[in-house]
Amino acid sequence: MSVQQQVDSLIAQVLRRNPAEPEFHQAVREVLGSIGPVLAKRPELAEAKIIERLCEPERQVIFRVPWEDDRGEVHINRGFRVEFNSALGPYKGGLRFHPSVLLGTVKFLGFEQVFKNALTGLPIGGAKGGSDFDPKGRSDREVMRFCQSFMTELYRHVGEHTDVPAGDIGVGGRELGYLFGQYKRITNRYESGVLTGKGLAYGGARVRTEATGYGCAFFVEEMLCARGESFDSKRVVVSGSGNVSIYTIEKVHQLGGRVVACSDSSGYVVDEKGIDLDLLRQIKEVERGRIGDYVAARPDATLHSEGSVYDVPCDVAMPSATHNEIGRAEATTLVRNGCIAVGEGANMPTTPEGVEVFLQAGIAYGPGKAANSGGVSTSALEMQQNASRDSWSFEYSEQRLREIMTNVHERCRATAEEFGMPGNYVAGANIAGFTRVADAVLELGLI
Ligand code: NDP
Numbered sequence: 001m002s003v004q005q006q007v008d009s010l011i012a013q014v015l016r017r018n019p020a021e022p023e024f025h026q027a028v029r030e031v032l033g034s035i036g037p038v039l040a041k042r043p044e045l046a047e048a049k050i051i052e053r054l055c056e057p058e059r060q061v062i063f064r065v066p067w068e069d070d071r072g073e074v075h076i077n078r079g080f081r082v083e084f085n086s087a088l089g090p091y092k093g094g095l096r097f098h099p100s101v102l103l104g105t106v107k108f109l110g111f112e113q114v115f116k117n118a119l120t121g122l123p124i125g126g127a128k129g130g131s132d133f134d135p136k137g138r139s140d141r142e143v144m145r146f147c148q149s150f151m152t153e154l155y156r157h158v159g160e161h162t163d164v165p166a167g168d169i170g171v172g173g174r175e176l177g178y179l180f181g182q183y184k185r186i187t188n189r190y191e192s193g194v195l196t197g198k199g200l201a202y203g204g205a206r207v208r209t210e211a212t213g214y215g216c217a218f219f220v221e222e223m224l225c226a227r228g229e230s231f232d233s234k235r236v237v238v239s240g241s242g243n244v245s246i247y248t249i250e251k252v253h254q255l256g257g258r259v260v261a262c263s264d265s266s267g268y269v270v271d272e273k274g275i276d277l278d279l280l281r282q283i284k285e286v287e288r289g290r291i292g293d294y295v296a297a298r299p300d301a302t303l304h305s306e307g308s309v310y311d312v313p314c315d316v317a318m319p320s321a322t323h324n325e326i327g328r329a330e331a332t333t334l335v336r337n338g339c340i341a342v343g344e345g346a347n348m349p350t351t352p353e354g355v356e357v358f359l360q361a362g363i364a365y366g367p368g369k370a371a372n373s374g375g376v377s378t379s380a381l382e383m384q385q386n387a388s389r390d391s392w393s394f395e396y397s398e399q400r401l402r403e404i405m406t407n408v409h410e411r412c413r414a415t416a417e418e419f420g421m422p423g424n425y426v427a428g429a430n431i432a433g434f435t436r437v438a439d440a441v442l443e444l445g446l447i
Pocket of ligand 1: 098167168243263265323345372373375
């Protein structure tokens with residue numbers, strides 16, 4: 001069987017065994033589509049069924065999460081934790097609370113996480129979890145009751161040496177605080193290393209909150225630099241207005257770029273003077289408001305509820321909201337308007353058709369696996385600080401993040417070049433991540 005036939009047959013097998021999980025299928029196709037050259041060089045990987053092992057999670061936990069709202073009405077949500085691969089270290093990956101969460105969503109995120117974490121060079125395995133709970137519009141007390149119920153089951157499966165969750169969509173500082181409080185209460189252990197992204201008051205690490213956005217900006221800066229460019233005076237569009245978006249905007253402004261648009265699920269705003277970050281943070285982090293509130297306070301800005309944030313002409317696009325937000329049409333618009341670089345803060349925000357447009361156009365395209373790996377990397381630094389009961393300064397932590405992103409960029413660049421695809425960060429990230437985790441799986445024997 002040729003390598004291509006082997007890959008096609010493996011993909012067909014994943015599709016058959018995991019029906020009705022389109023995002024998981026998409027993520028598997030994306031990684032397997034890149035690793036043919038490695039399989040051709042190293043037949044022992046196929047013989048040991050390494051790919052079959054990487055496509056099958058080590059453990060999948062699904063549980064009921066009952067909770068009561070402020071009116072006393074009972075709600076039942078579904079909780080998930082998919083522990084995908086622990087060959088490189090304890091399972092590591094965020095929790096997502098969003099009404100769209102299904103098992104297939106968590107599996108796609110967990111699968112991606114394995115290769116992302118491997119790419120960082122740090123000792124962390126891959127997992128993801130979450131629930132179809134929607135925190136939007138819920139009071140703090142409702143969110144607390146939900147988090148306590150969620151942790152009442154999850155605590156059995158996590159631990160500083162076992163599985164270390166963090167935040168993701170809908171899970172920020174508030175939720176992580178409630179989750180950690182309940183874990184501590186049930187286990188009677190002050191085990192800081194069980195969660196990352198914690199508040200500074202109870203074992204959190206400096207720069208973790210900022211890390212995904214800052215890291216993505218650093219990664220894009222590296223891609224621009226490799227082409228003799230920089231952020232200086234560039235027009236930048238960022239989708240979303242949550243954790244990743246806010247700190248992407250902050251760092252892009254510090255690096256000399258100007259973010260002119262951002263969004264949420266209700267629409268997007270354009271502010272030609274540059275997004276006012278203090279105002280955005282007040283609306284999103286303090287008031288938990290909608291993006292429309294921005295224009296009420298900033299009359300020169302405009303609100304758009306039709307179309308896409310990618311209609312706004314830009315030099316650099318940084319999708320930082322959710323998966324599959326850039327399809328062929330959005331990608332084509334970006335390229336037509338002169339976009340030269342795309343750095344993915346979100347996980348899998350571009351469809352395969354969109355990726356094809358970027359690669360064909362030859363623009364600098366940094367896939368999420370590489371570009372947003374600063375978040376999980378800084379989580380690993382938080383684990384390191386927790387284990388040594390230490391706490392690093394902001395400056396030192398940011399310097400470590402920057403070094404990590406430079407190394408991730410270099411690993412992708414050099415790997416793509418080695419395999420004859422210079423400038424292709426998709427191939428570079430997939431091959432480098434896959435090779436590291438595959439080698440570890442091979443050495444651990446048949447487990
Ligand atoms: P937040 O919950 O803080 O923010 C999410 C933002 O995206 C909000 O503005 C939200 O708008 C928007 N959004 C979410 N879902 C949708 C949707 N279905 N359609 C349109 N807009 C949507 O999440 P994060 O910033 O933490 O995460 C954003 C992305 O970054 C995700 O893809 C996540 O997996 C990825 N990521 C996050 C990391 C982290 O450290 N937090 C690490 C690596 C990747 P609204 O409020 O209207 O829903």
